[in-house]
Amino acid sequence: MPGNIGWQGALLIILVLLLVFGPKRLPEMGRSLGRGMREFKDSLSGKDEDEELEKAELTPPATKTTQASDEAKPQPQSERVSS
Numbered sequence: 725m726p727g728n729i730g731w732q733g734a735l736l737i738i739l740v741l742l743l744v745f746g747p748k749r750l751p752e753m754g755r756s757l758g759r760g761m762r763e764f765k766d767s768l769s770g771k772d773e774d775e776e777l778e779k780a781e782l783t784p785p786a787t788k789t790t791q792a793s794d795e796a797k798p799q800p801q802s803e804r805v806s807s
Contacts, residue, residue, distance in 0.1 A: 729737075741750060 745753065
């Protein structure tokens with residue numbers, strides 16, 4: 725039966741994976757596998773559409789600061805302050 729591996733089999737699989745991929749690459753592979761499984765689950769349940777709509781509603785549009793643009797414009801002579 726393929727479902728009954730046991731602790732010795734699991735240890736052997738982990739050792740082989742460490743030898744093949746190395747200790748640095750193995751956690752990255754686990755993270756990417758978990759992220760992919762989460763995205764798959766969310767796409768099946770329809771959560772990804774709701775999250776995209778919420779992000780779009782919560783993010784305000786980018787606006788320029790009026791203070792920086794006012795400083796760059798030259799003032800007409802009638803508004804200039806003489807010293």
